[in-house]
Amino acid sequence: MFTLNFKTMAKNLNSDSEQQVLQAWKNPLNRRSFLRYTGAGVAASAILLTGCDDDDDSTVTDNMPGAVNLGSGDVGVLNYAYALEQLEAAFYTAVVALPNFSTLFTSATERQVLTDIRNHEIAHREFFKAAITGAAASQIIPSLTPNLPANALSSRASILNLAKTFEDLGVAAYNGAGKLITNPTYLGIAGKIVSVEARHAAEIRDMIENGTFASGAAGITAGNIVDANGLDVALTPTQVLAAAQPFIRETINGNNLPTN
Amino acid sequence: MNIFHILKEIEKVDENVFDRLDPRRAVFKHFGGFGKKLVAAAVPLAFGSMLNKAYGQSGTTPSVREVLEFALKLENLEYYFYKRAADTNIFPTPAGKTAFGVIRDHEEDHVNFLRTAITGLGGAAPTSYTDANFDWTADGLLGNNTFTDYPTMLAVAQAFEDTGVRAYKGAAPALISNNDVLQAALQIHSVEARHAAHLRRMRRDMPSGVANLKPWITMKDRGGIPPEFQGIYDGEEAVSQASVTITGTFGGVAIDANAASEAFDEPLTVAQVNAIVAPFLA
Numbered sequence: 145m146f147t148l149n150f151k152t153m154a155k156n157l158n159s160d161s162e163q164q165v166l167q168a169w170k171n172p173l174n175r176r177s178f179l180r181y182t183g184a185g186v187a188a189s190a191i192l193l194t195g196c197d198d199d200d201d202s203t204v205t206d207n208m209p210g211a212v213n214l215g216s217g218d219v220g221v222l223n224y225a226y227a228l229e230q231l232e233a234a235f236y237t238a239v240v241a242l243p244n245f246s247t248l249f250t251s252a253t254e255r256q257v258l259t260d261i262r263n264h265e266i267a268h269r270e271f272f273k274a275a276i277t278g279a280a281a282s283q284i285i286p287s288l289t290p291n292l293p294a295n296a297l298s299s300r301a302s303i304l305n306l307a308k309t310f311e312d313l314g315v316a317a318y319n320g321a322g323k324l325i326t327n328p329t330y331l332g333i334a335g336k337i338v339s340v341e342a343r344h345a346a347e348i349r350d351m352i353e354n355g356t357f358a359s360g361a362a363g364i365t366a367g368n369i370v371d372a373n374g375l376d377v378a379l380t381p382t383q384v385l386a387a388a389q390p391f392i393r394e395t396i397n398g399n400n401l402p403t404n
Numbered sequence: 405m406n407i408f409h410i411l412k413e414i415e416k417v418d419e420n421v422f423d424r425l426d427p428r429r430a431v432f433k434h435f436g437g438f439g440k441k442l443v444a445a446a447v448p449l450a451f452g453s454m455l456n457k458a459y460g461q462s463g464t465t466p467s468v469r470e471v472l473e474f475a476l477k478l479e480n481l482e483y484y485f486y487k488r489a490a491d492t493n494i495f496p497t498p499a500g501k502t503a504f505g506v507i508r509d510h511e512e513d514h515v516n517f518l519r520t521a522i523t524g525l526g527g528a529a530p531t532s533y534t535d536a537n538f539d540w541t542a543d544g545l546l547g548n549n550t551f552t553d554y555p556t557m558l559a560v561a562q563a564f565e566d567t568g569v570r571a572y573k574g575a576a577p578a579l580i581s582n583n584d585v586l587q588a589a590l591q592i593h594s595v596e597a598r599h600a601a602h603l604r605r606m607r608r609d610m611p612s613g614v615a616n617l618k619p620w621i622t623m624k625d626r627g628g629i630p631p632e633f634q635g636i637y638d639g640e641e642a643v644s645q646a647s648v649t650i651t652g653t654f655g656g657v658a659i660d661a662n663a664a665s666e667a668f669d670e671p672l673t674v675a676q677v678n679a680i681v682a683p684f685l686a
Contacts, residue, residue, distance in 0.1 A: 374513025
């Protein structure tokens, strides 16, 4: 059953990816912005998120991919995490695939850090894809299309700044979502992932300015990244989705997620 | 107030509630005797205390209080360590000393936060600790190097932070019934992970540093800290999560065992953590 589903998804993946690429290139505006944020050199496949896409409600001329409803209960929370991991994985995949990656990041150590993070985010994304497919195959959200700002990948500073936003946001998202999960196994998994996201966040912050691993402005919200009680940021799905939405083409609907 | 309705509600989240209560029949009897004499308003109090007793037993699931006391002990260990460490002058750069000061302050905040949380639960006052509660030689293993030898000091710091991350992770599921405490524990947990990442960076970048040490844990590698501390890393080599195999090739990117193990930090049980920190307790 699982294998069968997986095969079907793999099959859908190709045709849907191709369709999305064609769609993106058909529109001159899309094509221009696409070229801008890829630095004209990244293969389209690096930018497209991988995964299955059963959301096929857009017409060929429609620039706006459909709305995506995360659903409710634990599966909704897993979809929420899956959406964020898709975004992170797509971002780092694009960064590492940049033709000028080694000129933007002249330190081999820094290139290794970013490559490691890409791999971790892909591992997280694929975990959620498999876990949600196993638990509730009919409720998994489709592959999402990232919408990175122009020049996001143009310099070391712009890449690290966006990475910082994504990592701190990821930490705050898991910190805020833990209490929404009812299944102890899923809560345990969220705990296993969030500390790795926090390690990423600390390292990216230190790459921007050494010593800022757990201090300085949060950026993703008012106040500092660690507050006067020594606590990291925790945000609700509503807050996180508002911050993440500009980076995702599809409209993400988290209205049915649990709130406590 | 319908006691049995409440017990049934509890049973929905803890199917063992009757098992927990049953061996304590004496408590039930005591409670029954009370019931006749107590005014109605006092019943919830007596019932609360009975539940506290049932859940306060050290069974498979520790109580919220036990989890917070356990965390308080670890945070005190860290705080008193950084308090001494940040005061030394063995840092090769000012940045290192500054970082230790930042971390010390966070650990102090955590101690105060946990004390407030425990006080909020009611019952006995939280346990107090002083520097004298800790053995900085680690039962002689580290001699007098802990605060005189920079690489040793950083190694101990990494050991504490990586342990702290795993300890909170192990405790979190026991807090699933208390949203506020669970979220606060997660918010402390990710700060510990940020500290751990920075300590690892400091050890990589120090003079004669640990080459290629990463901010994340690869397989069960200790990163050059003494073999006596292997317990801090055992189990981190997992490459399967909730029956999902993490390794594989996805969109042309190979996720090998190293990456799969790094991508997920693993929990430790209370007993495992206690065994790790035992040498540091005086």
